[in-house]
Amino acid sequence: MGAICPKNKHSKARRDSRRANWKMTAPNLVKCSECGALMMPHRVCKSCGSYNKKEIIAQN
Numbered sequence: 001m002g003a004i005c006p007k008n009k010h011s012k013a014r015r016d017s018r019r020a021n022w023k024m025t026a027p028n029l030v031k032c033s034e035c036g037a038l039m040m041p042h043r044v045c046k047s048c049g050s051y052n053k054k055e056i057i058a059q060n
Contacts, residue, residue, distance in 0.1 A: 029038040037047040044050070049057030 027040060030041045032039050032045040033053050034050040035048040039045045044056050049055060049059045
């Protein structure tokens with residue numbers, strides 16, 4: 001068996017509407033519960049090193 005051989009040609013509109021969903025989205029940011037800095041949800045805060053109101057990474 002070889003490569004896929006489509007029976008019918010897809011129109012340019014169908015092709016382009018499929019490619020239209022490849023767009024970048026801004027990252028969802030929330031405020032840290034300890035220091036108030038913006039951070040990505042469900043990750044350790046880069047500013048204070050806490051997660052879920054617990055210190056995970058000791059800051060100097």
